[in-house]
Amino acid sequence: MEGASSKGVLSHLSHLEVVTRSRKCEAQQPGRVAELKAKAAALVKQRDQLKAQIQIQQNLQKLRKSMNKHSNEEEEEMDEDSENSQLLRLMARHSHLRDLLDAHHLIGGYDVIKTSQGKGMCVSLATAYEGVYLDTYNLELDLKPKLRIRRHNIPPFIPLNQLAEQSNMEANIKPFLxxxxxxxxxxxxxxQQLKLVKENHKSIEVMESNVLCSILVLMLTVPRQKTAVLCTLDYTDQTRCLPTNARFESEDSL
Known part of the structure; x- marks a missing residue:
C-alpha cells in the first residue's frame, strides 16, 4: 500500500510539473510573438531602405552614362522639372568628381596652384588611410631665382630639409613630393590606427607613444586567461604605416 501511495504522489508531482511548464510556455508565447513581429517589421523597413538605395544607384548610373557620352537620352526618361531628378543629377555630378579626385590621388597626383605670377606655386598633399581622407598639408615654393621652400604646415618632426636634399629637389621636384x-x-x-585602437578597443591601454607615432607600447589582456601582455610596436621605416618590429612581454614569460 505504501508503495502504491508513493507512486501516486510521484505521478501527481510529475503531472503538476508538466502543467507548470505548459503554463510558463503559454505565458512566454505572447512576448515571443511580439518579439518576432518587431523583428519582421525591422526587416521590412530594412528591405524598403535597400530598395530605395538600389533605385538611387541605378538612376545615378544612368545619369553618369549620359554625362560621359554627352547625351541627354537617359535624362529624358526622367521628369526635368522634378526636384528628385535635379537632386539625382547633382549627386551624379558629385560622385563623378569624387571618382576623378580619388583617381587623381591614387596615381600620385598633387593639387598645384601657381602663385606670384608664375614665380611660385602652392602644392597640397592629401593624406588618407583605408579610403578615408585625413589631413591635408601645403607647401609654398619659390621657383625663381631657384627652387626653394618658402613656407609650409608640414609637422616639424617630418625631416623636410633632409628629404629635399635626399631627393635632390632642385633638380626634380617630383621625387621630393x-x-x-x-x-x-x-x-x-x-x-589613425592609434585613434581607432583607443576608440574601438577599450580593453587595450596605450602605455606609451610619441608624436610621430613611430613607437607604440600597448597593454593587452589575453581573453579567459586574464594575463597582461605588453606589446611594443616599432615603426623603423617611417614611410610605412605598418610596424617593422613587434615585441611581446608577459608575466608568464618571466
Missing amino acids: HLLSQHLNAFAGRK
Whole structure:
C-alpha cells in the first residue's frame, strides 16, 4: 500500500510539473510573438531602405552614362522639372568628381596652384588611410631665382630639409613630393590606427607613444586567461604605416 501511495504522489508531482511548464510556455508565447513581429517589421523597413538605395544607384548610373557620352537620352526618361531628378543629377555630378579626385590621388597626383605670377606655386598633399581622407598639408615654393621652400604646415618632426636634399629637389621636384607624401601618409596612417585602437578597443591601454607615432607600447589582456601582455610596436621605416618590429612581454614569460 505504501508503495502504491508513493507512486501516486510521484505521478501527481510529475503531472503538476508538466502543467507548470505548459503554463510558463503559454505565458512566454505572447512576448515571443511580439518579439518576432518587431523583428519582421525591422526587416521590412530594412528591405524598403535597400530598395530605395538600389533605385538611387541605378538612376545615378544612368545619369553618369549620359554625362560621359554627352547625351541627354537617359535624362529624358526622367521628369526635368522634378526636384528628385535635379537632386539625382547633382549627386551624379558629385560622385563623378569624387571618382576623378580619388583617381587623381591614387596615381600620385598633387593639387598645384601657381602663385606670384608664375614665380611660385602652392602644392597640397592629401593624406588618407583605408579610403578615408585625413589631413591635408601645403607647401609654398619659390621657383625663381631657384627652387626653394618658402613656407609650409608640414609637422616639424617630418625631416623636410633632409628629404629635399635626399631627393635632390632642385633638380626634380617630383621625387621630393613623392617621398614627402609617403612620410605624411605613413604618419597619418599610424596616427589613425592609434585613434581607432583607443576608440574601438577599450580593453587595450596605450602605455606609451610619441608624436610621430613611430613607437607604440600597448597593454593587452589575453581573453579567459586574464594575463597582461605588453606589446611594443616599432615603426623603423617611417614611410610605412605598418610596424617593422613587434615585441611581446608577459608575466608568464618571466
